[in-house]
Amino acid sequence: MGTHNIDLFLANLAPNLRGLLFALSENVLESLEEIRLRKLRPLAICRRGKTYFVTPNGELSLEPTAGYLVSHGDLMVTVQLISKSSLYVFEEELKQGFLTLPGGYRVGVAGQFILSNRRIIGIKEISSLNFRLAREIIGCATPLLPRLVDTKGRPYSTLIVSPPQCGKTTLLRDLARQLSYGSPSLGLVRSQVVVVDERSEIAGVYDGVPQMDVGPCTDVLDACPKPEGILMAIRSLAPDVIVTDEVGTSEDVAALQEAVNAGVRVFSSVHAGSWQELEKRPSLQPLLTNETFTQAVLLSRRRGPGTIEGILRLTQLAMYNTEVAQGV
Amino acid sequence: MFSYKLVGALFIVSSMFLLGQKVAASFGVRVAILRDLVFALQILETEVSFALSPLATAASRIARGARTPATKTFFAQVAFELANTDQPLHQVWFQLTKAVLGFYPLTDGDLEVIGRLGLHLGLTNRQDQVVHITRIRMALEGALQEAQEQSQKYQGLCQKVGLTLGLTFALLCW
Incomplete structure (x- = not known):
C-alpha cells in the first residue's frame, strides 16, 4: 500500500476542482494515480491504468462529454497555488516541463514553449497540468x-x-x-x-x-x-x-x-x-x-x-x- | 468677559493652526510612503532576481525592513494572504492596495500604479518579473518626485494658511 497524504495533494488544486475530487469515494482517492487538467477539456483522473472523467456532481464517468470542463480560471488558480504565485522560482524546472510540490508530488506542464536559438527558455500560456501521485512503497524491493x-x-x-x-x-x-x-x-x-x-x-x-x-x-x-x-x-x-x-x-x-x-x-x-x-x-x-x-x-x-x-x-x-x- | 473672548480666540487660532499642520504633514506622509515603496520594490527586485524567493517570503522580508506603517502593514498582509488563502495574487493585491494603502494620504494615481504591479506579479519568468517591477518602481519614483515638489511647495503654505485663517476667524468673532 502506498503512503501519501491525499489532503496535502489535493490542496494544490483550485477550490472548484478540489471540491469535485473530495466528493469522490475514499476507495477512488486511495487508488488515484494521476489528475489531468486540460484547459476547456473535461477533468480526468487515472486509476488502475484507466482514465475516468469527473462529472460536475463529483462522480466518475468513462464518457468525456459527462466530465466537468476545466475553465481558464481553474487552471490559472491551480498554477498560482502550485507555484505559490511565484512561477519564476520554478523557471529551470518548467523548462524541463515539470514542477515538484511539497510531498514529492510532481506536476507535468504543457503549453506554449518559448525558444531562443532552438533552446527552451521558458513557457507561457500553460494549457495542461498532469498531477502525478508519487507513491512511496516502503519495502517493495525486499523480495528482490x-x-x-x-x-x-x-x-x-x-x-x-x-x-x-x-x-x-x-x-x-x-x-x-x-x-x-x-x-x-x-x-x-x-x-x-x-x-x-x-x-x-x-x-x-x-x-x-x-x-x-x-x-x-x-x-x-x-x-x-x-x-x-x-x-x-x-x-x-x-x-x-x-x-x-x-x-x-x-x-x-x-x-x-x-x-x-x-x-x-x-x-x-x-x-x-x-x-x-x-x-x-x-x-x-x-x-x-x-x-x-x-x-x-x-x-x-x-x-x-x-x-x-x-x-x-x-x-x-x-x-x-x-x-x-x-x-x- | 474679556478673558473668555481671549480663551475662545486662542482656541480658534490654535485649532486652525493644528489643522494646517495636519494637512501639511500629510504631504510629508505621502513622500515617506512613496519613498518606502520605492525602497520595497528595490528589495523585491533583488529577492526575485538573485535570491529566487517566493513572493510570500519576499513580502514578509520587505515588511520586516519597512520604515512606514503603511508599507509594513501592506507587505505583511500580502505575505499572510499568500500563505493562507486560495485567492489569485492579483485579487489579493488589489484588495490590499485599496484596504491598506487607501487609508493613507496617497493619490488615486499612486494607488493605480501600485495596483498595476499585482497584475503580472509572479506570473512570468525571472527576467520579465524584473522588467515589470523596474517599470513600476520608475513610475513610483516619478510620483515620489512630484510628491516631494508638492510637499516643498504646499507644506509651509498650509501651515501659514491655517494660522492666518485662525487669526481671521478670531478677529471676525471678537
Missing part, C-alpha cells in the same frame, strides 16, 4: 533484494526495464533506501548512496529536503543532469552506489560506464516494453554489451504495477553477444 546482492553483501549493478507506469521509480526509491540503511538479515552492507535525480522523481526534493525516505546515508543531486551528476558524485561524494532514473542518451550511458569503471555500483532504469525493444535502441547498445550492469529486472503491470517478469544475468548475455559477434 536477495537476488541483487553478491556473497560479500555488496549489491550488483542493476538495470530496471519496463514500460511507463510499471513502478520503476518506486522500486529504485526503495532500493536506494534499503541500500542506504543496509540489511544485516540479507547480509546487505550499508552503502553510501548518491541519487542523481534529474527530474526530482526519486527523492522528490522540495526546499532542499527529500520528501521521500531515501535513507540516512543518501546524498541527492536534485535536478542535476545525469552525465554531469554521475561524474560529480564520483569525484566528490565517494559513493558506493549511484541510483539514477531513465537512462536514455549516449552521454548517460558513458557516465554510467565511468561510474562502474570507478568501482561504483549503479542502479538505473530504462523505458522499454521488452528486452527485444531495448535491444533496438541504438543509444543503449553499449549498456547491453559492455557489462555495465550485472543484471536486469524486467517489470510490467500484468498483476499490478511492479510485477517482476524476470531477472536477466547480463554478464552471461554480454558474453553470448560477443561470441555471436565473433562468430563463435
